[in-house]
Amino acid sequence: MRALDRLDPSHRADLARLLPWQGLLLGALLLCWWLPVPQALQGLGSYAPLHALLETLSIIVSALIFSLAWGSRLGQVPANVCVLACAFAGVALLDFSHLLSYSGMPDYVTPAGPEKAIDFWLGARLMAVLGLLWMVALPWQAPLPRARRRALLVAVLLCVGLVHWVVLVHPELLPRTFIAGQGLTPLKIRMEYLLVAMLLGTALLLLWRMRGPTPFHAAALLGAVLGMAMSELFFTLYASVTDVLNLAGHVYKVIAYLFLHRAVFMEAVQRPYMELEQVRQQLQATLATVPDLVFEMDAQGRYLSYHSPPSELLAAPAGDFIGRLVSEVLPAEAAATVMQTMAQALAQGSAGGQRITLDLPVGRRHFELHATRCQQEPGQAPRLIVLSRDITLAVNARDALLEAAQHTQAILDNVVDGIITIDRQGLVLSVNRSASAIFGYEADEVIGRNIKMLMPAPYAQAHDGYLASYARTGIRQVIGRDRDVEVEGLRKNGEQFPMSLAVNEIEREGERVYIGMVRDITQRRAAAAEIQRLAFFDQLTELPNRRLLLDRLQRAVLSAARRGQLGALLFIDLDEFKLLNDTWGHDFGDRMLVQVAHRLSDSVREGDTVARLGGDEFVIMLESLGDTREAAASHAEMVARKILAGFEQSFRLQEREQHTTPSIGITLFGDNLLGAGELMAHADTAMYQAKSQGKNTFRFYDAELQAVLATRAALESELRQAIARQQLQLHFQPQVDDSGQLLGAEALLRWQHPDRGLVAPGVFIPVAEQCGFVLELGSWVLDAACRTLASWATLPGCQALNLSVNVSALQLRDPQFVTDVLKTIQRHGADPRRLTLELTESLLAENVEDTIAKMQALRDAGVGFSLDDFGTGYSSLNYLRRLPLEELKIDRSFVNDMLGDPNSAVIARTVVALGQTFGLQVIAEGVETPEQRDALLRIGCKRFQGYLFGRPTDQASFERQARQGVAVAS
Incomplete structure (x- = not known):
């Protein structure tokens, strides 16, 4: 009973009814096995008509199984039922041939005999067992198409035909199953036991399948499988084909077929009718409700x-x-x-x-x-x-709702604000007359379409996502807010306009509906803008007025102090403007002020502020000019000079050209605690100082800073004349290998000033960069270097020397850079293979592809490239791999610190390893002591430059040392 509990409840009642019958059949089998057959029954086994009757019954039942299974379910035959039908069609044919081959029957193609009948018997039993096993293993109720059903039946009939051909035509191909006088052969008995084992395995598989519900009468099918197993056991017990046990086996076979017929009958006939009755009852119940x-x-x-x-x-x-x-x-x-x-x-x-x-x-x-x-x-x-x-x-209800809706719509159409309702998908459900007027659409052009059509970008793109997010999370951005939000709307003609929007949510007929109230605030915005303009902007020039300037200046002072970035305030007053007003009238002066405002605005950056205080006084506020007073002052000076240059062109007023000049006072802010009023006073004071110095100029409020700027301006002026006065010269610092052999030199620019003496590059190079003179200096250095290389080609001891020249960022960005370099080399007849251009890592931070293209063009012409100060800047390994380099330079800062700083030593070692990996020469600069040189040698660096091997010297001294074949003495 515990085993039954594991089965599905739908099978338990049928199995309870089956078990007594199976027990009775098993008991009869055991009695036949243990007890001797009575003398009166021993002759029944040889009674051919009785055998024929039993076989005829089994053939009829097999045919019924085939016909019921094959035609069940209006031709929608499940695969497992179809397998059973086709298998038992073959079984019926083979049992029929078995019947005709039985001893005592007329000749059936060949003479009847026990072995012939056994062969047909075994074929029928094997087909029945395989069919049952296949049926149980297949999925229940899996449909089988009509074409496959027919193919399966044809395959079974072919198998039946093959069995007949072998048994009737070529029996010698089969092993012996019966020998007259000896009885059954061991092979035949083993075959019967094999069939019994297969049937028992089928029964176990069926029981496993019965753990769940099945649409088939599984209990009857189990009875058939067990009955056939017991039938096969009888056929292992008889001594001759006329034995009573043989006859008992046939009786059990018929009983097993009857069980199988019941299972098929239940599936093919009773179950469809039961289902039809259930459908009828369900239909009646449905109709009743x-x-x-x-x-x-x-x-x-x-x-x-x-x-x-x-x-x-x-x-x-x-x-x-x-x-x-x-x-x-x-x-x-x-x-x-x-x-x-x-x-x-x-x-x-x-x-x-x-x-x-x-x-x-x-x-x-x-x-x-x-x-x-x-x-x-x-x-x-x-x-x-x-x-x-x-x-x-x-x-x-619809009529009442329609009447109410018409009443409501009449009210809504007389509301000034636009009212739009949408559903959860954003589709418009209704619009009132005001909404149609605001957006320019008729109602039928909007209803049923997405509300996004009334929104410009980016509101339209974000709307569906916002609705979905709100439905999912309930987080509100517009819906249900306490106050209106201002957004942009889109009219039918493509015009965008500002509108205020309030959205509320209601539930109607179980669905969420959103009601939006829209108001066109174009006029309100215009009025507010006009009020803002009158309050904070000068009506004549439309520049910010004093009030707005002071507000911005106060915020700029706080921001500068917080971020450490200084700013500047420029106070500008027009020279002799009162005379112009008195001479030509105020209207003429007003036109002049408008044009002055335009020129001042053109002289500054987009984020800077240009304001008019009144009369002919203007103020410019510059922010984020640098973190030092010198840098901020330099930028402020550039703007002041730009303004002065802009006033050099005359103003055209009423068919008349008029000149005027400005006086500019400058003060810096951000590094002091001065307020807006004090800064304005300082700038005003500086402006009057500019007027006292002759007008048309600028002055800083800080006298010390003004002196510094004056000195720098003088230095800039003298630098621009240095080339013409032949004050520039190249000095050369030697580069050597690990044996002290001279390899070449780096060309370093020097300025020999007649009054200032030798001016250091750190003093005049920044000035050149700020004033834009660095291109002329770079061109002069390259020209002098090529001229030097050409002269070295004729001097003993100098022909094999290389010369390195530094290249600035401005030079490399020049579109004519490659052309100018090649022309310079050609003009002097220098060997490009002896020229090396040194680039710093910072040059690689911008426009890398253009830099690589220019380098490759020069590299193709023979010019070499060295990456200076490597390890201090930007380079990535990817760019290092792509750049057409020949040499890496270890920065002097790492060389100086590598003996005492492990990090610097690691960086130096890494640079050397990278050079070896990419096949580049590595040279260390700033080598000043033997200990530094030895440390560099230990990590694999074999080229050096520094005071240990020679200080920069003039060309003549360097060439004299080079002819001696040694580095310049330190």
């Missing part, structure tokens, strides 16, 4: 039957209209609508949606019709199922 009127009618409109309970909605009692035409029962208009619905259903299979109105004893009722054509046999008159649904409540 349907509140609609359901009629069965013929094509002429005659009522055949009535199937629904609400009789109070009938136009007449059911007994009065059954058998009558619809035109005899309903008013003419309603009857015509019913006939129209039925005609449409006859043509299309179904129809619905038409409505009729009837005056019944319970009052006026509205009905909606639906009709469906019933399936019919050929030649049968068509019938229809007509459903009449009472929609009176819905119609009355």
